[in-house]
Amino acid sequence: MSGDWTIQTLVHELAGQGERPSLISIDGDTVRQISCASLADQITALAWGLRESGIGPGETVGLIAPNGPDWVIARLALGCTGALVHTLDELYSEAELKIALEEAKCGKVLTSAGHVHALREIDPACELVVLGDTPVPGTTSWRSLFLTRAAPLPAVDASAPAMLVYTSGTTGRPKAFLLTSS
Numbered sequence: 001m002s003g004d005w006t007i008q009t010l011v012h013e014l015a016g017q018g019e020r021p022s023l024i025s026i027d028g029d030t031v032r033q034i035s036c037a038s039l040a041d042q043i044t045a046l047a048w049g050l051r052e053s054g055i056g057p058g059e060t061v062g063l064i065a066p067n068g069p070d071w072v073i074a075r076l077a078l079g080c081t082g083a084l085v086h087t088l089d090e091l092y093s094e095a096e097l098k099i100a101l102e103e104a105k106c107g108k109v110l111t112s113a114g115h116v117h118a119l120r121e122i123d124p125a126c127e128l129v130v131l132g133d134t135p136v137p138g139t140t141s142w143r144s145l146f147l148t149r150a151a152p153l154p155a156v157d158a159s160a161p162a163m164l165v166y167t168s169g170t171t172g173r174p175k176a177f178l179l180t181s182s
Contacts, residue, residue, distance in 0.1 A: 006158045006181040007079030015040035023069050034069055042146070046077035047153055049145030055108065057082030057156060060164065062101060062109035062126075064088035064119075070131040074110045074142065079163075079181070082156035086164040098122045100166055103176060110142065156181070 014022060017036030025032045034042075055061055061083045065071045067090070078085045086104040088097060101109075101122055108127040109119055113134045119126060120138075128139040135141055163179040 004158050006156050007076055007162070008153060008156060011040050011043050011076060011080060014043075023072060025069050032069065039069075039073070042073050043076045043080060044153065045146040045148055046073060046142065047080035048147040048149045050077055050081050050083070051153070052147060053108075053140075053145060055081050055083050056154075057160060058084060059108075060084045060086055060104050060106050062086045062088055062104065062106040062111070064090060064092075064097070064109065064115050065112040065131050066090055066114075070112075070142075074131055078110070080153050080156070082154075082160065082162075084161050084164055084178075089166075094118050094122070099173065100176075101126070104164055 014036045019035045019037060021033050022036040022039040023034040055078070059081075061078055063071070063074055063078065063085055064087075065074065075085060075087070086100070086106055088100055092100065097118060101119075106126060108129060110129045110131060111119060112132060113130055113136050116128055116130065116136050116139060119128055128136075129142050129145065130136045130139045131142050133143070158181045160180065161178040162181045164176055165179060167175045167177070
């Protein structure tokens with residue numbers, strides 16, 4: 001890959017794949033399939049809404065939710081904004097989650113409804129955006145952020161920090177490290 005590759009590049013190439021299946025998820029007897037074009041459209045629409053809500057390059061934003069299509073859309077949309085995405089392990093204990101959030105200083109966290117209570121206990125001032133279709137009082141529904149724009153998203157710097165990851169902490173307190181798109 002060239003040094004100027006970003007998540008925006010991936011989403012653009014994904015859109016060009018049209019109706020080919022991109023994500024297939026299974027929940028019990030329900031199979032959900034999202035085409036490449038639809039996935040790219042959802043990612044771009046959320047990225048525009050996140051940008052309009054003030055998320056842009058260098059902004060640290062947390063993401064904690066179950067693995068699945070909503071997580072993928074949220075993660076890639078955040079990458080398209082140039083935000084520094086702080087992925088939080090779905091299985092973190094409340095103590096581990098508190099350490100990670102305090103160190104990263106996230107002003108906003110995209111999360112599932114199931115994590116709202118714990119996140120409120122840790123940082124009542126943190127803005128929570130809830131993935132999925134279950135409304136949670138006092139939070140923003142991610143669906144309210146989806147915006148359609150004809151213009152391309154502002155370009156992001158491929159060498160800028162793109163993701164903040166924590167080690168498992170098997171030999172002590174978890175430690176953070178940064179990843180870039182390139």
